[in-house]
Amino acid sequence: MSIFTVASRYAKSLIDLAQEQNSLEAVKQDIEAVIVVLKSNSQLLAVLKNPIISGDKKNQVLNALFNGKISPVIVSFFTILVNKGRAAILLDIAQEFVREYNEVKGIVHATVTSAAPLSEANQTALQKQIAAEIKAEVVLKNIVNPTLIGGFVVRVGDRQVDASIAGKLNKLEKHFVNQGV
Known part of the structure; x- marks a missing residue:
């Protein structure tokens, strides 16, 4: 076992x-x-x-x-x-x-990775938005990663939303590569 x-x-x-x-x-x-x-x-x-x-x-x-x-x-x-x-x-x-x-308590842990530390107001707003989306209590942790340039990446369980500038640049690069530019 x-x-x-x-x-x-x-x-x-x-x-x-x-x-x-x-x-x-x-x-x-x-x-x-x-x-x-x-x-x-x-x-x-x-x-x-x-x-x-x-x-x-x-x-x-x-x-x-x-x-x-x-x-x-x-x-x-x-x-x-x-x-x-x-x-x-x-x-x-x-x-x-x-x-x-x-x-048991319906608590979900989420992480938000950002280029700079989020303000308390931004963390609270994001926490409320995630809680409304998944209909559960959310404990949010902020991780700072300067390589993101700007924006943020939110991870809740196995789901991830990439709203970072670095992520958008990577998507744009893949698009150009696929188009043969």
């Missing part, structure tokens, strides 16, 4: 549990905090992935880091993961939880 499939099943289980306990928002915040800790500590990830280190040691490390700082439900969930031999994919499960949370 693939890591993605296993991570997805555990994440779905945690979402179901959090929904039963009416604590989905709190669990999501705690999981995001866990992701930050895991991503910023390569030694912790190495310990969790090391098959030589016992499950008891891994549980001690996780309890020392998170007990009292995040929901006891999540700490218990981590204990179950370690006991089932899934400590190595803890980060994958946490990231999948956030992805599935966004799906």
Whole structure:
């Protein structure tokens, strides 16, 4: 079974549990905090992935880091993961939880790449326009790429709209090449 499939099943289980306990928002915040800790500590990830280190040691490390700082439900969930031999994919499960949370809540992540940073007003207007188009809540991230010259490129999932000057110049060049000019 693939890591993605296993991570997805555990994440779905945690979402179901959090929904039963009416604590989905709190669990999501705690999981995001866990992701930050895991991503910023390569030694912790190495310990969790090391098959030589016992499950008891891994549980001690996780309890020392998170007990009292995040929901006891999540700490218990981590204990179950370690006991089932899934400590190595803890980060994958946490990231999948956030992805599935966004799906449950109808939140879509989009990126807008522009030649210069967008103003807050432009970002808000674009965010509202995308949300109206796809009928979902949108979290918009602005990436600056000066090679675009001007304009922007919006990516939502697997869809992309290229309204950049560089993109238009490339289309024009292809048109001339195809016309034999």
